[in-house]
Amino acid sequence: YDFIEAFVTAVQKRWPHILLQWEDFAGENAIHILDRYRNRLCTFNDDIQGTAAVTTATLLAAGRATGVELKDQRIAMFGSGSAGVGIIQLLVAAMREQGLSESEARQRIYAFNRHGLMVEGDPALRASQLPLARRKNDVAGWQLSGSGPISLLDTVKNAGITVLVGTSAQPGAFTEDIVRAMARNLARPVILPLSNPTSKSEATPQDLLRWTGGKALIGTGSPFPPVEIADRTVRISQTNNSYIFPGLALGILASRAARVTDGMIMAAAKTLASLSPALHEKEGSLRPPIADSRQVGVAVARAVGEAAM
Numbered sequence: 001y002d003f004i005e006a007f008v009t010a011v012q013k014r015w016p017h018i019l020l021q022w023e024d025f026a027g028e029n030a031i032h033i034l035d036r037y038r039n040r041l042c043t044f045n046d047d048i049q050g051t052a053a054v055t056t057a058t059l060l061a062a063g064r065a066t067g068v069e070l071k072d073q074r075i076a077m078f079g080s081g082s083a084g085v086g087i088i089q090l091l092v093a094a095m096r097e098q099g100l101s102e103s104e105a106r107q108r109i110y111a112f113n114r115h116g117l118m119v120e121g122d123p124a125l126r127a128s129q130l131p132l133a134r135r136k137n138d139v140a141g142w143q144l145s146g147s148g149p150i151s152l153l154d155t156v157k158n159a160g161i162t163v164l165v166g167t168s169a170q171p172g173a174f175t176e177d178i179v180r181a182m183a184r185n186l187a188r189p190v191i192l193p194l195s196n197p198t199s200k201s202e203a204t205p206q207d208l209l210r211w212t213g214g215k216a217l218i219g220t221g222s223p224f225p226p227v228e229i230a231d232r233t234v235r236i237s238q239t240n241n242s243y244i245f246p247g248l249a250l251g252i253l254a255s256r257a258a259r260v261t262d263g264m265i266m267a268a269a270k271t272l273a274s275l276s277p278a279l280h281e282k283e284g285s286l287r288p289p290i291a292d293s294r295q296v297g298v299a300v301a302r303a304v305g306e307a308a309m
Helices: 002-014 027-037 046-066 082-097 102-106 127-132 152-159 176-185 205-211 245-255 262-274 290-308
Strands: 019-022 042-045 075-078 109-113 163-166 190-193 217-220 227-229 232-234
Touching: 019 027, 019 046, 019 245, 027 042, 027 046, 027 082, 027 127, 042 046, 046 082, 046 163, 046 190, 046 217, 046 245, 046 262, 075 082, 075 152, 082 102, 082 109, 082 127, 082 262, 109 127, 109 152, 152 176, 163 176, 176 205, 205 217, 205 227, 245 262, 245 290, 262 290
Parallel strands: 019 042, 075 109, 075 163, 163 190, 190 217
Antiparallel strands: 227 232
16 A cells, blocks of 8 residues: 555656556455545546446446336345445446435345355455445345355345346356246346456356346356357347446546546446447347447547536
8 A cells, every 4th residue: 555655646746637547456455545546636446437337337228128227126246346346336326316215226236245145244244345235134034045144046036136247256156046036037137247257257148048048138247159049149248348448538538537436437337328239129239349349439438528527
């Protein structure tokens, strides 16, 4: 932390109008550093805010494509490190814009750490995870498969989970039983195994489509080839920060913003959601083709710059 303070001080002195992007800092360090400096200079953390924006954009697009708004989904966040915490914070903000209160929005999200569903009183919870823990009363009447921590499968069954987001780096964590249980909760469940590289993905698109009869809406953190199922080809959307940070940076610099605000991050997410092919094509993907990234970047930049102004 002393080194980072010296670095930021030197950067501010040499380039007072710099945009500083943080990348690949671990868990609590990433959150603490962003909180420490976000109101002191123009800065953002791509792992926290970029991941949150692209995930929120994907879920907003999925809501429009399926007719089930984000505020009506029940979300399991499997992995609550810095990326998971950032995603939850932006999802709560998006739900509030759709009419829910803060507490109502948080009631729709079930967050997991490496032990299981996070429930109040767990001594393993970190400071950033405390607001994400469920009250004991929330799970008091659940039918559970064991006496230990509450599993993802138990949560899917008892809470009626319709959206599953993975930032756990646990390959194969989204099992057939879990996915089939989700498919009973909603005709078109949304499943986002975001961990990368490919070897860390919580599930493969081929398995997810097979287990849901081709109905799941999927976004992955790593690139996967198209899947052939039921005489059709499903192109797999990559839910990757590269859809966000180039346009975010361009909008910040073009508008000469002094700070990076939550409103600017939300503007990036909403704009990306509006560009989803799934809004216009029945079998369209949730994300535009990566080949369109320059046009996407310009649209995101314009929205971010306007939000800044």
